Amino acid sequence: MNRHIKSIFLGFVLIFLLIQIIQPARNIDYGQVPSTDISKVYKVPDNVQFVLRQSCYDCHSNSTHYPFYSYIQPLGYYIEKHIKNGKEELNFNEWGSYSQRKQANKLESVANQIQQKKMPLTSYTYLHPKAVLSESQIKEMIRWIELMKAEHNKANKN
Template sequence: MSILIKRILFIFFLIFLIIQVIQPVRNIDYGQVSSSDLSKVYKVPKNVESILKTSCYDCHSNSTEYPVYAYIQPLSFFLENHIKEGKKELNFSEWGLYSKRKQSNKLEAVENQIKQGKMPFSSYLYLHHDAKLSDEKIKEVVNWIESTRAESKK
């Protein structure tokens, strides 16, 4: 290998090491469930709450359980951006801050997304197999959403 190629590789390696020092702020609530969390606004059965926490909360709440690879740059930047975008679209931790109309629309959107298999993302499922929604889990969540939406219209 020529000296020029070795120097270029060495520079790339140094840059890679240096960017490891730069870590974004983590999306961690340290076990605190906010008063505006979905589970505080609606009566959520334990099985549905467990499904949502396993399959949705990492990207759609103020509490993410980070895998080991999340501390390696540039993957960390990608993950934090993905979480930020997910929370902007839907944040279960801030559910109570949404208007009743927005809550109803978000529930309908969640129902449609999981029925169509659009959520969770397949890229997420690749490394988080436990987040995959079986037909039974989808049915449990959909049934809860439908009953909750019907109840809130009364």
């Protein structure tokens, strides 16, 4: 029986080591800010841009800063799936390719998510405590979003 347990354990270790060889594709843009980035479409104040980069861009852009544990599988696959889902929902680097209506809806959604403290996700902030939004950051973000929504409404009336 003891020999059987050792064989099973060795099998699990070998499988774990083998899956380390296969790494998922990384979401890295190497510092390029595309012309469709939200900062190219809107005037984004430095304080808002700081919040976006620190709390949002890892999952909602084409530029993720990967922690060391993302290279350990199967955790890396889980993280990549999470990033893929985040980018499908909202990608700040692709903002300019969204229709005016979609941009307005996304702004409203972002405001709701941060006001209700649903974003950034608790599972993310647990390992990235600097991404937690302070009350003043939430107010700054909401204020900026309200300004952008007013610009949208003004532009659509003309």
